[in-house]
Amino acid sequence: MQVKVRDNSYWVERYGKGKPIVFLHGFTASTRTWQSILAFFPEYECILIDLPGHGQTKASVHSMEECCADLKTLMAHLQLDQIDLVGYSMGGRTALSFACYYPEMIRTLSLESASPGLKEKQDRQERQEKDQQLADFILHHKIEDFVDKWENLPLFDSQKQLPIEKRLAIREERLTQDRKGLALSLEVMGTGVMSSWWNKLFDLTFPVLLIVGEWDYKFVTVNRKMNECLPNSKIVVIEEAGHAIHVEQSKKFGTIVEDFIMTQTSR
Secondary structure, three states: OEEEEOOEEEEEEEEOOOEEEEEEOOOOOOHHHHHHHHHHOOOEEEEEEOOOOOOOOEOOOOOHHHHHHHHHHHHHHOOOOOEEEEEEOHHHHHHHHHHHHOHHHEEEEEEEOOOOOOOOHHHHHHHHHHHHHHHHHHHHOOHHHHHHHHHOOHHHHHHHHOOHHHHHHHHHHHHOOOHHHHHHHHHHHOOOOOOOOHHHHHHOOOOEEEEEEOOOHHHHHHHHHHHHHOOOEEEEEEOOOOOOHHHHOHHHHHHHHHHHHHHHHOO
16 A cells, blocks of 8 residues: 655555564565565564555665655554564665664564674765766666676675576566666665664664574674674574575574564563
């Protein structure tokens, strides 16, 4: 269903009944990316949202903060006071940002292959330039050319081991995206322009699950550092998985996240 927030229209899908778990997808994905893990949450209501620039959401935002404010308004429309929040990659950065802005709304936070941004100004500037270069490439090439480039990043090497039908489904999801939406997402919600939350991690007292794939070396390192900063967190490194654990190891991902949420919220 479409939900109006300001002049924006957010696409939302709701499945099941129970306490709400909100899922936020990664860059070039949509609500479709979570379909394979819904069966692992039979006692919950799973709420899937297309983020700005993706899927069926028609939203123009100018910053990560503005996106999070929209999401807060969206939660109010859905009559959600507190949520278990799950985010993957870009959606993980969005989920963490939302949790930092509105910690009172978080029961638990599960972050898959996510980061709190970049600490150093120079690193943020360099990443912003790279994100802008990629945004320009997207705008000036066919979507097929961009998807070819994106799929061949070392970050997604492990996905080449997936069954062909799953790889084709992921590619189709990427090909259906809007080029202008993807470019804008990089420009206003990319790692280079978002706030660094490293110093804020010490203040987050709700339970946090950090989940990373063993082959995703960069994010394993980042998440181990995050785990040292967070006062109430656990990190799980999934064997034989890269960046997109929920795609590559759906059963392990669903089981671990469901068990974490169930354990933390039953206390």
